Amino acid sequence: MxxxxxxxxxxxxxxxxxxxxxxxxxxxxxxxxxxxxxxxxxxxxxxxxxxxxxNPELIKAITNQSKKLQHSSLFNITHDPAEQLAKKLVEISPGMHRVFYSDNGSSAMEISIKIALQYWKNIGEKKKTKIATLENGYHGDTFGAMAVGYVPEFFGKFKKQLFSTIQFPTPNQYRFPSHFTSFADYQNHCMDKIEKKFSNSSDDIAAFIMESGAQVAGGVLIYPKQFQNKISKLCKKYGILYVLDEIATGFGRLGSMFQYEEQKSIPDIVAYGKMLTGGYLTMAATLSSKKIYDSFIGNFNDWKHLFHGHTFTGNPIAAAVANENLYMYEKKHLIKxxxxxxxxxxxxxxxxxxxxxxxxxxxxxxxxxxxxxxxxxxxxxxxxxxxxxxxxxxxxxxxxxxxxxxxxxxxxxxxxxxxxxxxxxxxxxxxxxxxxxxxxxx
Missing domain, CATH: 3.90.1150.10 (Aspartate Aminotransferase, domain 1)
Incomplete structure (x- = not known):
């Protein structure tokens, strides 16, 4: 044909x-x-x-904004929809302080990686350059995202081009090694491996990156209770940044607005995407704590600022529909x-x-x-x-x-x-x- x-x-x-x-x-x-x-x-x-x-409400938000301002850069200038959305995201995201916009989930994760690595350089800790992750995690299809979310079936052809990461097993109740007497024993083994590595290499590890609540593209693996919470505690104990990917699992997909709040594991950096605009326009966001954001503040010639930007960062139409989407979550009690x-x-x-x-x-x-x-x-x-x-x-x-x-x-x-x-x-x-x-x- x-x-x-x-x-x-x-x-x-x-x-x-x-x-x-x-x-x-x-x-x-x-x-x-x-x-x-x-x-x-x-x-x-x-x-x-x-x-x-x-949906008529989301369509109306898109239509109204398109009549006023279709696109305007966030390089040196700003606009109301992006400002309103950032304010709302910080208000509803416990522990977060600033919002950096991007176009898609992969980009939001790339930004998360860059922020985490540059944070340590900004405060003078140059040895912290390694990233720890979970096996079978997925964080997007761009090169940095592939490196931290390495799924062999997807990305094996690019392995030699990816930077190396420290990977730990993810507890899978359906498939865990037969030599463990129970799934609980296997969970303890997984946590022990993480803590042992952290205790020996905390001077080198910059961040631990994981999906929040579940691994979705890796096979719908729902984390056992306390697993994510325990990892967040280990990161704090050993001075390792805790970075979460809520692109597919946040905004209600797993039954709570943000999984990290349900899991009691507040991160240093978190990435949002997918459902941010209700699924109507492409937009993503990377949020950081005040501690992280403050490390990027200094004189221009200190070169501490974040060198990252997208043409359509914070697009007004996308931001407007995202604002309406979040308003509808509250108005219609969507999470309940x-x-x-x-x-x-x-x-x-x-x-x-x-x-x-x-x-x-x-x-x-x-x-x-x-x-x-x-x-x-x-x-x-x-x-x-x-x-x-x-x-x-x-x-x-x-x-x-x-x-x-x-x-x-x-x-x-x-x-x-x-x-x-x-x-x-x-x-x-x-x-x-x-x-x-x-x-x-x-």
Whole structure:
């Protein structure tokens, strides 16, 4: 078939696809393609949609701002939407003092890394240059983000170009080494490894970077209770900056506004993205504590200021829709709604687990990961010749849902404001999709 499109699609083996369905419109949780077919947006347009599509309040915020100021730089000048948003973010983010804007989550994490490394140089601690992270974490697709969030399946081809990091195991209740007598023993082992390294190398380690609450792209691994809190305490004990990535897990995705507050682990630096604008425009933010920010203050010739900037940093339209989005969180009591709606997932645990190829179900808030295996006893991941993602897209489309998998994990990441009835419909259709896809996977 002759190519009719010039778009190179992300994370896609283009040879598998002869054509791509075109989405022409969307409303609420529904996507509508050019043939009029409707699909539930089960991945919230890559985990960012909050209120559903075509929300009139967000559209109004975009429209009104576009009539006044479409874009203006933050280099030496400012504007009201960016100022209002920064003030609001600091007010609702415990321990944070200043906001640095960027365009996307990867950039927000790159900025976090640069701030953490430069902080130590600014205060005269030049030996602290190493970054510690968790294995299987994910922080974006740019080079710095790949280095601190190294997933071998994604980034193995670039390993030699990435700076080295100190990596620690992430407790995974479904898959932990068999020589440990219990998952609790394995958790203690993981924490012991971190503390031992910190106690021996705290003079060299600048920062510990991790996703907050769960590893999402790494397979929907929900942290055990106290794990994140214990790491934050170790960072404070050994004088290591604590940097959190809330790009995918903050703003209600896991059931709280910010996971670091729920986990009682206030960071020195935190990155936000995805749901900041309700999923309508691209925008991200890196926030720091006062201690971090103050280290960048000095005379010009001290060269302590942060050398980083984006053309569209703090874009007025994006900031305006983000302001409206945050106002709606409060007005509509979204976090409480999420906590209630997310219980619908629990009603389907048993039915999903009875499907032969389902090995494990992991869920928190408005996020569910369903791990598919060929052998339940051996926990052997499914690896068909054709990509699982394509199989599930095709089967999901037949059931009227838009799904995208991560390896052998079926992910459900719906718009946060999805209704209980819509979520039940999504889960019922997901079960039918897994059953229909099973013969093509084994």
């Amino acid at each position: 002759k190519d009719t499109s010039y778009v190179w699609h992300p994370n896609t083996q283009m040879q598998e696809w002869s054509k791509f369905d075109a989405i022409k419109s969307a409303e609420g949780v529904w996507l509508v393609d050019s043939n009029g077919n409707k699909m539930i947006d089960a991945v919230a347009s890559m985990w960012c949609n909050v209120w559903g599509h075509s 709604k999420i906590q209630k709606t997310s219980k619908v997932f629990e009603k389907f645990y048993q039915e999903i687990s009875q499907i032969d190829i389902v090995g494990d179900i992991r869920h928190k808030g408005m996020l569910m990961g369903i791990e598919l295996v060929t052998d339940r006893d051996k926990k052997t991941p499914i690896h068909p010749k054709k990509s699982i993602n394509k199989i599930f897209y095709e089967e999901g489309k037949k059931q009227g849902i838009y799904l995208r998998t991560l390896g052998n994990i079926v992910m459900l990441v719906p718009p946060l404001a999805i209704t209980e009835k819509e979520l039940e419909l999504l889960l019922n259709r997901t079960i039918k999709t897994i059953i229909a896809a099973s013969p093509k996977l084994t």
